[in-house]
Amino acid sequence: MWYESSYRRxxxxxxxxxxxxxxxxxxxxxxxxxxxxxxxxxxxxxxFQSHVGYCYYPxxxxxxxxxFNGNENKMKRLVDMCRANGITVTGYYSLLFNxxxxxxxxxxxxxxxxxxxxxxxxxxxxxxxxxxxxKEYRAFVLAQMEEMNEYFxxxxxxxxxxxxxxxxxxxxxxxxxxxxVGGDIPTNPDWNDERWSIxxxxxxxxxxxxxxxxxNEMKRLRSGISVEFNFAAAVQSNWEFCCxxxxxxxxxxxxxxxxxxIYNQSFTCKFYRNITKNQPFEYMFSRCEPNLTKHTxxxxxxxxxSSVFLTCAHHGATLVIDAIDPVGxxxxxxxxxxxxxxxxxxxxxxxLNGEMTEDxxxxxxxxxxxxxxxxxxxxxxxxxxxxxxxxxxxxxxxVTGIMHDLxxxxxxxxxxxxxxxxxxxxxxxxxxxxxxxxxxxxxxxRDLIEALTGGKIHRVTDENVIYIxxxxxxxxxxxxxNAKYPLPFDGHVPVIDGVGCNDVIAxxxxxxTKPTEAKFSSIHSNPPGISTNIPAIIMKKVGNGTVIWSAAxxxxxxxxxxxxxxxxxxxxxxGDKFSVISDAPENVEIICFNDAESILVSAxxxxxxxxxxxxxxxxxxxxxxVNPEKIVLLPVNEEISFDYDGEYACxxxxxxxxxxxxxxSAK
Numbered sequence: 001m002w003y004e005s006s007y008r009r010x011x012x013x014x015x016x017x018x019x020x021x022x023x024x025x026x027x028x029x030x031x032x033x034x035x036x037x038x039x040x041x042x043x044x045x046x047x048f049q050s051h052v053g054y055c056y057y058p059x060x061x062x063x064x065x066x067x068f069n070g071n072e073n074k075m076k077r078l079v080d081m082c083r084a085n086g087i088t089v090t091g092y093y094s095l096l097f098n099x100x101x102x103x104x105x106x107x108x109x110x111x112x113x114x115x116x117x118x119x120x121x122x123x124x125x126x127x128x129x130x131x132x133x134x135k136e137y138r139a140f141v142l143a144q145m146e147e148m149n150e151y152f153x154x155x156x157x158x159x160x161x162x163x164x165x166x167x168x169x170x171x172x173x174x175x176x177x178x179x180x181v182g183g184d185i186p187t188n189p190d191w192n193d194e195r196w197s198i199x200x201x202x203x204x205x206x207x208x209x210x211x212x213x214x215x216n217e218m219k220r221l222r223s224g225i226s227v228e229f230n231f232a233a234a235v236q237s238n239w240e241f242c243c244x245x246x247x248x249x250x251x252x253x254x255x256x257x258x259x260x261x262i263y264n265q266s267f268t269c270k271f272y273r274n275i276t277k278n279q280p281f282e283y284m285f286s287r288c289e290p291n292l293t294k295h296t297x298x299x300x301x302x303x304x305x306s307s308v309f310l311t312c313a314h315h316g317a318t319l320v321i322d323a324i325d326p327v328g329x330x331x332x333x334x335x336x337x338x339x340x341x342x343x344x345x346x347x348x349x350x351x352l353n354g355e356m357t358e359d360x361x362x363x364x365x366x367x368x369x370x371x372x373x374x375x376x377x378x379x380x381x382x383x384x385x386x387x388x389x390x391x392x393x394x395x396x397x398x399v400t401g402i403m404h405d406l407x408x409x410x411x412x413x414x415x416x417x418x419x420x421x422x423x424x425x426x427x428x429x430x431x432x433x434x435x436x437x438x439x440x441x442x443x444x445x446r447d448l449i450e451a452l453t454g455g456k457i458h459r460v461t462d463e464n465v466i467y468i469x470x471x472x473x474x475x476x477x478x479x480x481x482n483a484k485y486p487l488p489f490d491g492h493v494p495v496i497d498g499v500g501c502n503d504v505i506a507x508x509x510x511x512x513t514k515p516t517e518a519k520f521s522s523i524h525s526n527p528p529g530i531s532t533n534i535p536a537i538i539m540k541k542v543g544n545g546t547v548i549w550s551a552a553x554x555x556x557x558x559x560x561x562x563x564x565x566x567x568x569x570x571x572x573x574x575g576d577k578f579s580v581i582s583d584a585p586e587n588v589e590i591i592c593f594n595d596a597e598s599i600l601v602s603a604x605x606x607x608x609x610x611x612x613x614x615x616x617x618x619x620x621x622x623x624x625x626v627n628p629e630k631i632v633l634l635p636v637n638e639e640i641s642f643d644y645d646g647e648y649a650c651x652x653x654x655x656x657x658x659x660x661x662x663x664x665s666a667k
């Protein structure tokens with residue numbers, strides 16, 4: 001398939017209205033193509049339709065943007081020009097977000113609890129949402145796919161927005177709920193209500209069924225093409241989006257547009273790499289700073305390079321997102337800038353193979369984005385921070401979960417899972433029994449915690465401020481914290497009993513008074529005052545492995561002490577031998593890939609500054625079962641001196657200017 005060798009991709013947003021004759025009046029297929037060539041792109045995602053709902057081809061089912069009247073073939077000319085000159089084409093189509101269809105066919109609308117659409121509730125809302133459970137809307141989508149297939153020659157289709165912007169209560173949703181579940185759709189978000197949980201899971205199921213239907217129909221119309229659904233919502237923190245694994249199953253490869261900063265990009269690349277059905281995964285980023293809302297601000301050369309090479313270090317494909325000017329022009333300077341970065345990136349593409357080294361697996365659950373106890377932390381927030389902690393300490397880390405094999409990890413960090421993840425309990429228990437280390441936190445996956453610890457969770461603390469007090473014999477794991485000066489944590493935590501005393505390495509200390517009371521000990525804070533025997537952290541042998549359970553997800557906090565304690569707990573069980581050891585600065589990520597003949601070592605500066613600072617040389621030790629033949633700096637093949645200590649190949653890097661890749665060749 002085309003995507004297997006494509007690493008430089010592009011999308012130019014064309015969500016443009018047509019109430020002014022100026023809009024898209026200067027759109028030129030030739031200028032667009034020339035910009036793509038300047039940027040050295042090998043794939044173009046081109047708009048066949050947009051969020052506005054207007055089509056960029058002569059349509060009988062919808063409405064064509066009026067600037068194309070008399071020049072109906074402008075987009076077709078661009079498609080054909082690209083494909084004739086070595087640029088594959090992915091068509092763009094906006095699902096559910098279709099303002100034209102929303103306004104023209106009110107019966108298709110997504111409706112809020114009051115029975116009115118968001119756009120009708122707020123006329124300033126630009127986005128009209130159509131519901132996938134409306135049969136007429138589905139027929140409309142199919143008819144438009146048929147039109148696009150007949151009119152264009154293309155290599156793949158990208159379907160945007162496969163998520164629920166809000167819970168829908170339209171007639172179609174009500175009817176489907178009544179048929180499949182019965183009764184009325186619950187309206188109150190209550191995670192203790194089984195019907196609410198069913199409601200959320202139905203949203204995930206329905207979206208998965210819809211996207212699979214779209215994929216099947218598209219491939220029926222045109223065999224041999226790729227289909228991708230935007231999977232960005234799966235990596236965002238909002239549980240209401242209900243964009244789950246079934247959406248990914250409908251895609252040939254995983255991709256999405258994210259805007260959360262460089263460490264979120266690192267997390268997303270790891271998640272996409274392990275969940276995609278085919279490589280390379282696709283990471284999309286905006287060329288605008290900080291995002292497309294700032295249409296005329298372009299990210300600096302170094303910020304663009306950092307993003308491109310972070311994706312490259314994960315062996316993924318980069319898709320750069322731009323937005324067309326309302327009149328239809330593009331800033332050619334942007335494409336010259338992108339071209340300079342891709343001119344360097346493409347030199348590494350021949351080496352993008354092998355399997356990524358992952359010593360630690362961070363378990364990410366798309367279903368556990370909520371807190372039953374109204375805490376600020378969830379699996380999502382904790383997982384992102386846990387990955388960041390591993391990256392800063394140069395410990396090879398991957399993002400795993402229900403979609404991925406667990407057996408090869410030295411340790412797994414599973415934060416704040418909920419009852420929604422019970423389908424994976426047996427796999428996690430088996431992982432521990434077979435010799436793995438499982439760090440698990442929180443208390444909403446009670447069956448799993450109780451099976452692993454032998455205890456029983458029966459409530460959460462009334463206090464939303466607690467302290468973790470290490471036992472004397474375990475203080476070495478808790479930095480400078482001890483029973484008198486314990487580790488603070490904000491949030492309600494589970495209370496467990498029935499655990500063996502020897503398995504408890506830290507207990508909960510409560511403040512003198514409840515933080516919700518007017519009575520206090522110290523006016524500005526809630527200092528520790530009441531020691532208890534309630535377990536805060538348990539470390540227990542289970543089968544051949546170890547389970548570490550923490551009532552409070554310490555991995556949620558970004559303060560250095562919490563990060564070091566998390567590492568101490570994991571290292572105490574797994575030992576301190578990881579596949580990578582380095583004294584590189586914490587904002588340099590080191591990523592390794594292995595194949596039968598070599599180890600690729602990428603060092604990338606996680607830079608978000610306008611101008612990146614060159615990093616002085618640092619030391620790297622890479623585990624190698626054999627004494628390497630040589631180490632070279634790619635792509636120039638400059639040999640690097642090294643030592644081999646019987647376990648690790650040890651070398652000193654060159655000064656780092658955003659990205660370098662080294663190849664360790666076996667004899």
